[in-house]
Amino acid sequence: MKPSILALGLATVATAATAQDKPILTVLTYDSFTAEWGPGPAVEMAFEATCACDLQFVAAGDGAALLARIQMEGAASDADIVLGLDTNLTAAATATGLFAPHGQTWANTLPVPFEDPNFVPFDWGWFAFVHDKAKLPEPPKSFEDLAASDVKILIQDPRSSTPGLGLLMWVKAAYGDRAAEIWAALADNIVTVTPGWSEAYGLFLEGEADMVLSYTTSPAYHLIAEEDDTKAAAPFTEGHYMQVEVAGKLAATDQPELANAFLAFIGSEAFQSVIPTTNWMYPAVTPAVGLPAGFETLIQPETSLLLSPDEAATIRDAALSEWQAALAR
Amino acid sequence: MASRARPLRLPMGAALAAALLGAMTLGTVGAVAIHAGAAPIGPADWAALRFTLLQAFLSALISTALAIPVARALARRRFPGRGALITLMGAPFLLPVIVAILGLLAIFGRGGTLNQLLTTAGLPPISPYGLHGVLLAHVFLNLPLATRMILQGWQAIPAERFRLARSLALTPMAQFRHLEFPMLRATLPGAFLTIFTLCLASFATALILGGGPAATTVELAIYQALRFDFAPDRAATLALLQFALTTAALLAGWALIRDTGFGAGLGRPPELPAPKGWRRALDAAAITLAAAFLILPLAALVARGLPGLTNLPQGLIGATTRSLAIALASAALATAAALALALATARRAMGHRLFDAAATFPLAASSLVIGTGLFLMLRPFAAPSDLAIPVTIATNATLALPYSYRLLSPPARALLADYGRLTAALALTPAAKFRLVTLPQLARPLGFGAGITAALSMGDLGVITLFAGQTNATLPLYIHSLMGSYRMEQAAAASLLLLTLSFTLFALFDGIGRRHAPA
Numbered sequence: 001m002k003p004s005i006l007a008l009g010l011a012t013v014a015t016a017a018t019a020q021d022k023p024i025l026t027v028l029t030y031d032s033f034t035a036e037w038g039p040g041p042a043v044e045m046a047f048e049a050t051c052a053c054d055l056q057f058v059a060a061g062d063g064a065a066l067l068a069r070i071q072m073e074g075a076a077s078d079a080d081i082v083l084g085l086d087t088n089l090t091a092a093a094t095a096t097g098l099f100a101p102h103g104q105t106w107a108n109t110l111p112v113p114f115e116d117p118n119f120v121p122f123d124w125g126w127f128a129f130v131h132d133k134a135k136l137p138e139p140p141k142s143f144e145d146l147a148a149s150d151v152k153i154l155i156q157d158p159r160s161s162t163p164g165l166g167l168l169m170w171v172k173a174a175y176g177d178r179a180a181e182i183w184a185a186l187a188d189n190i191v192t193v194t195p196g197w198s199e200a201y202g203l204f205l206e207g208e209a210d211m212v213l214s215y216t217t218s219p220a221y222h223l224i225a226e227e228d229d230t231k232a233a234a235p236f237t238e239g240h241y242m243q244v245e246v247a248g249k250l251a252a253t254d255q256p257e258l259a260n261a262f263l264a265f266i267g268s269e270a271f272q273s274v275i276p277t278t279n280w281m282y283p284a285v286t287p288a289v290g291l292p293a294g295f296e297t298l299i300q301p302e303t304s305l306l307l308s309p310d311e312a313a314t315i316r317d318a319a320l321s322e323w324q325a326a327l328a329r
Numbered sequence: 330m331a332s333r334a335r336p337l338r339l340p341m342g343a344a345l346a347a348a349l350l351g352a353m354t355l356g357t358v359g360a361v362a363i364h365a366g367a368a369p370i371g372p373a374d375w376a377a378l379r380f381t382l383l384q385a386f387l388s389a390l391i392s393t394a395l396a397i398p399v400a401r402a403l404a405r406r407r408f409p410g411r412g413a414l415i416t417l418m419g420a421p422f423l424l425p426v427i428v429a430i431l432g433l434l435a436i437f438g439r440g441g442t443l444n445q446l447l448t449t450a451g452l453p454p455i456s457p458y459g460l461h462g463v464l465l466a467h468v469f470l471n472l473p474l475a476t477r478m479i480l481q482g483w484q485a486i487p488a489e490r491f492r493l494a495r496s497l498a499l500t501p502m503a504q505f506r507h508l509e510f511p512m513l514r515a516t517l518p519g520a521f522l523t524i525f526t527l528c529l530a531s532f533a534t535a536l537i538l539g540g541g542p543a544a545t546t547v548e549l550a551i552y553q554a555l556r557f558d559f560a561p562d563r564a565a566t567l568a569l570l571q572f573a574l575t576t577a578a579l580l581a582g583w584a585l586i587r588d589t590g591f592g593a594g595l596g597r598p599p600e601l602p603a604p605k606g607w608r609r610a611l612d613a614a615a616i617t618l619a620a621a622f623l624i625l626p627l628a629a630l631v632a633r634g635l636p637g638l639t640n641l642p643q644g645l646i647g648a649t650t651r652s653l654a655i656a657l658a659s660a661a662l663a664t665a666a667a668l669a670l671a672l673a674t675a676r677r678a679m680g681h682r683l684f685d686a687a688a689t690f691p692l693a694a695s696s697l698v699i700g701t702g703l704f705l706m707l708r709p710f711a712a713p714s715d716l717a718i719p720v721t722i723a724t725n726a727t728l729a730l731p732y733s734y735r736l737l738s739p740p741a742r743a744l745l746a747d748y749g750r751l752t753a754a755l756a757l758t759p760a761a762k763f764r765l766v767t768l769p770q771l772a773r774p775l776g777f778g779a780g781i782t783a784a785l786s787m788g789d790l791g792v793i794t795l796f797a798g799q800t801n802a803t804l805p806l807y808i809h810s811l812m813g814s815y816r817m818e819q820a821a822a823a824s825l826l827l828l829t830l831s832f833t834l835f836a837l838f839d840g841i842g843r844r845h846a847p848a
Contacts, residue, residue, distance in 0.1 A: 031806065032813040036644050058714060059802075060795070062813075064556050069795070071559045072704055078712060092559075152439070157536060159553040191439065192458045192540045195533050195549075198812035199427055203537075205817050206431060207440025221815045280815065324373065328543040 022054045025258045028066060028079035031059040032279075039271075039278040046270040053258055062196070063162045063245070067093055074098070075252040080259045083122060083247035083266075087306065088165050090119050090246060091313035100251040103260065106267035108284045110244065111304045119246035122266045123281040126240035126301050127166050128233035129153060129211040130218045136210045139234035143171065147185035152209040154191055154200040158320060161196045162243070167213050169312055170241030172319050173305040179319065183326035190327065216240065216298050221280045224294045232299070239303025245281065343673035344680065346666035347687035353727040354690040355572065357702025361555075362565035370566060377545040378570065384460065384535060384546070385528035388467035389521045395468065396475035396520070397513065399619040402612035403476070404483035405601035414620055415480070418473035419777075419835045420627055420828070423784035425805050426533045427812070428630065428824045433457075433469055435629030442625075458540030466534045471524045473623060474781075478523070478736060481774060482516035483509070483601065485740060491601055501604060515742075518585040519735045526575050526692035526731075547571055551695050561701070568698045575693035579686055627828075634825025637818040645807060645823060649830070652787050652804035655722050656834055660783035662726040667733035667778060672767070675741035688734040691727045699724055700792030717796035721803065725786035732785075733778030737771060744770050769845060776842015780835035787831040804830075 034040040034057040044055045060069045063084050070082055075098065085093055093099060099118045108114060108121050129146075131139050140146035146153070156164030171179045191209045194200040204212035211234065222228040247266055249259040265271055272283035276292050283291075307315070403415060421429055436442050437457045444454040457465060486508055494504045532548035539545075547567050554564040603609070670688045674681045703720055704713060744767065752762050768775070793803050802810070804827050811820035 031802070031810045035810045035814060036642060037814060037816070061556075065795075068556050068559045072701065073708065076708070157542070157549075159549065159557060160536075187541075190541060191456075192537055193542060194537050195552075196813075198809070199430075199533070199537055201815070202427070202431060202812055202817055202820075203434065203438075206434060206438065208434060208438050218815070225815070321373075324542045327541045328376070328545075 022052065023255055023258055024054045024056055025051070025081070025255050025262060026056050026058060026079045027081045027083050027262070028058045028060055028069065028077075029082075030062045030066060030084040033057070033084060034059045037278065039274045042274045042278065043271055046274075047262060047265050050265070051258060051261055053255075055262075063089060064160075070098055070250070071096060077250060077252065079250055080253040080255050081247055081249055081262055085119070085246055085248070086162055086166075087242075087244045087246070087309050088162065088169060088312045088316070090116060090248075091309040093248065094118055094309070098250055098252070099248045100253075100256075102249055102263050104263050104267065106264065106285070108267070109286045110242075110284065112242065112306050114244060114306075116246065116309070119248045120263055120266055121244050121246050121284040122271070123275045123279055123284055124242055124244040125215040125217050125281040126242055126304065127163065127170055127213060128216040128218075128236070128240055128299070128301075130204070130214045130231055130233050131211045132230050133232050134230055139211065139232075141235070142237045143174065143182050143186065146189060147182065149189070151189060151211060152191045153186075153189050154204050154209040154212040155193055156197055156200050156213060157193045157195055158323060161194075163197045163213055164193070165316075166241055166243050168316075168319050168323055169307055170305060172315060173241055173307055174238035180322045180326050183323055187327050193327070215243070215281065216301065217276075217280050217282065217295075220276070220292075220294050220298055223297065224277060224292065229297075235299045235301060239305045240301040242304050242306045244306065340669070340673040340676075340678045342666075342669035343678065343684050346669050347680070347684045349666070350687040350691060350727060350730065353699060353703075353723065354687075354694045357694075357699045357706070358565050358568045358572070360702035360705045361561045361568070361698055363705075370570070373545070374547070374550055374567065377547050377550050380535075380539075380544060381529060381531075381546045381548075382574070384463050384467070384531070384544075385525050387460075387464055388471065388528040389525035391464060392468050392471040392475045392524050393479075393517055393521045395472055395619075396479050397517075398611070398615040399472070400476045400479035400483060401509075402615045403480055405603045406609075406612050406616065407603075408616075414616070415477070416836050416839055417623060417627075418477050419780060419784060419839065420473070420832055421470050421623060422474050423781065423788050423831045423835060424470075424630075424828060425788045425808070425824070427537075428788075428808075428828070429470060429626070430466060430534065430537055431633070431821075431824075432626035432630040433466055435633065436625050437465060442629075458538060460539070460544070462538035462540065463531075463535050463544060466538050467524075467528050467531065469622065469626065470534070471527065472619065474732070475520045475524060476619070477777065478520040479513070479516050481736065481777075482512045482739065484773075485743060486512055501608075514585075515739050518582045519738060522578055522582045522689070523692065523731065523735045525578055526689065529571055529574055529693050530695060548695055552697055555697055555701055564698060564701070568695055571693045571695065572690060575690060576686065579689055583682070583685070630821075630828060631825060633821040634828075635822070637820075637822030638825070640819060641822055641826075642811070642816075642819060644802070645804075645826070648802050648804045648807040649826065651718065651801060652827075653830065653834075655718065655725060655803060656783040656786040656831075658722045659725040659729060659786040660779045660834075660838065662722065663730040663782040664733055664775060664779045666726070667730050667737055668771070668775065670730075671734055671737035671741040674738060675745045689731055691729075692731045694728065696724060696728060696789070696792055697795075699727070700795040703792065704795055713796045714801060717793060717801045720796055721789075721793045722786075724792045725789050726782065728789065729782035729785045732781045733774075736774040736778045736781075740771055740774055772842045772845035774842070776838050776840070776845070779842070780838035783838060784831040784835040787834060788827060 032038050040057050047055050060066055063086050066082055066084050067089050101117045102120050104120050110124055114121055140149050140151055155167055158164040158168040171182055175182050200212050201214060216233040219231040219233055222231045253259050267285055269287050272285045273287040275283040434441055439456060447454055490508055530548050531546055535544050535546045536549055551564050551567045554560045670684045674684050707716055748766050752766055788805055793806050808820050808823045
């Protein structure tokens with residue numbers, strides 16, 4: 001018996017050692033990124049082909065949950081990279097002091113200049129109200145137009161969802177001091193406020209409202225994946241607020257070289273070309289071959305609105321109170 | 330009725346269960362609170378608190394009030410499909426919130442069947458958004474539970490009492506006063522308390538159907554504090570506020586709950602008189618309306634789910650297997666603990682008030698606070714994704730235990746009153762007593778409770794979101810991620826699968842319980 005147990009033990013140690021030969025890079029991200037239909041699997045395969053490492057994703061809810069998770073774990077986190085925060089959260093993320101400068105030099109192709117010492121963009125999108133062309137052939141052309149109409153909309157709660165917070169910033173960026181007035185005028189158009197994006201979008205598809213807050217790229221999903229061209233995003237004359245999704249390196253990472261390599265990989269064709277039809281957002285760097293067929297049918301807002309992370313963080317609480325007061329009739 | 334004085338001995342099983350429950354509820358709040366001191370509560374929080382209390386009170390009141398005629402009708406009428414309908418009573422309750430809401434909206438929504446009928450009839454459409462919408466959803470979710478709890482009370486009135494009433498030629502009114510009212514007195518406070526406390530912790534239902542920020546509950550404020558602001562001090566303060574409300578509700582319950590004191594019967598099936606005439610029509614109406622209210626939304630869910638069944642993603646199998654394993658483990662754990670607690674409380678054993686509180690607190694616990702607390706406590710010892718499954722089992726067992734406990738509590742008290750002296754006189758060993766008396770007498774609530782726990786654990790999307798890694802998603806989390814990626818048709822199909830599996834588990838346990846019950 002003894003030799004065999006010893007052999008077994010040695011074999012175990014040997015296996016463990018082989019596994020440890022490959023350094024592990026842990027990327028903390030939101031759950032739909034790692035899903036089998038999301039960008040995760042393709043990104044993992046492509047990066048592992050270049051790095052002689054084991055790329056592991058850890059999924060944690062949505063963008064806001066990522067930040068909460070990092071704050072809970074602090075410097076003891078196993079994660080090396082956090083992927084999936086947006087610019088409404090980066091000021092708070094920077095303030096934790098847990099992130100390190102990315103040191104990347106690759107250029108993004110966002111419609112507005114975007115530079116952040118700690119975070120690189122991996123994709124972006126414009127918020128928009130999505131509707132069914134057959135049911136609503138003449139959608140409103142602006143927030144004021146919408147407020148004057150009897151078109152019913154579904155929105156997300158800015159206290160629990162990132163698109164909801166994006167809408168709050170959109171109205172603020174477009175109307176500034178008039179935001180409260182706009183919200184009060186919109187109150188009777190709002191069917192309900194949902195905790196997250198998926199509830200609102202689900203209710204919209206069930207026919208509970210004429211329009212839903214989503215992205216200009218949402219119709220691309222229906223067109224490309226479902227061959228359904230009935231959905232469209234309504235262009236608003238005020239311009240459209242942007243959501244820029246970013247990734248950053250944790251200062252306490254035990255794999256700084258690999259983390260840097262991954263941040264560089266985010267800017268590469270291999271990563272970026274996966275994004276449009278898996279995450280249904282615009283890639284941060286337009287691939288050389290261009291965007292997938294179908295994306296050319298999407299609306300192209302002329303004005304892109306985006307508050308800087310510091311502005312967004314500064315005005316958030318006041319904008320929230322304004323929103324709550326206007327809608328809590 | 331009073332049992333003889335017993336030696337003051339702490340029941341070990343119940344004490345252990347209560348300690349674990351205390352750790353999972355108050356302990357996790359403590360772990361969250363340790364991060365910082367107490368945070369002040371602002372005006373928006375008070376508004377949220379008022380709305381929370383109002384909707385929870387009304388939801389519990391309407392659910393229990395409507396459940397009385399339905400339970401009475403089910404208790405005294407026999408018709409084809411009665412057993413199936415009673416089993417179906419578990420279904421709405423065990424659905425993930427968003428799935429239940431989608432089913433409800435398919436009927437009552439702005440684009441739902443009801444409004445289509447109204448429009449065809451030339452009537453103005455109705456909107457289900459507002460306080461009435463919140464109540465609609467909470468009654469949909471809780472009416473069946475209340476009905477089952479009260480029905481169990483009716484079934485526990487010994488057949489001999491109704492025979493006696495008949496030979497005394499009691500009028501229906503007198504029969505109600507002497508037999509049915511005492512039973513309701515023993516059952517209703519528990520049912521009300523359960524639903525009230527459950528609705529205290531409502532978050533997504535209240536928000537989605539409430540129609541706007543006016544429908545903010547304390548639970549949403551907790552969610553915001555933990556997920557968006559990462560202000561654990563605020564979350565802990567709000568969670569404690571929720572427990573304080575539960576304690577107040579418990580104290581009121583203790584003042585109201587009475588034992589029925591019917592004494593033991595021969596265990597024959599109850600023979601409720603089934604009056605003819607208008608009472609019969611009334612019973613038929615109660616059963617038909619309740620059945621339609623439950624079945625139509627469920628049928629809509631089945632119809633939504635069918636088209637996607639041919640196109641389900643691969644990862645579903647793993648997620649389903651994990652969810653089934655979690656459900657079975659939680660059911661075993663919660664049922665054993667609930668039985669220990671219910672027996673100890675019925676015996677008025679040392680610390681029974683504490684046991685009662687420990688078994689009620691999980692209802693008001695926020696799963697996000699539990700998750701965060703466990704995360705902070707366990708993080709130093711292991712990687713969160715390694716703990717995902719055990720933590721989910723422990724949390725689901727904790728969250729579901731109060732249902733089993735509330736179901737077991739009244740029959741356990743009756744059991745002790747009816748058979749306590751007999752078993753003592755026969756000097757049965759504890760093992761023999763457990764096998765010959767306790768298990769068969771409590772088989773019905775045990776089966777129902779285990780069924781609820783298993784089904785609830787199947788559908789729960791709580792702490793797993795905090796702990797899950799790349800490869801250990803459960804079925805509800807999987808559905809959540811399908812919905813988060815536009816895949817609504819696949820999500821509907823996966824929800825149908827979840828509904829079917831949860832319901833099968835529930836029916837299985839419930840059936841075992843009913844088969845082994847004496848009546």
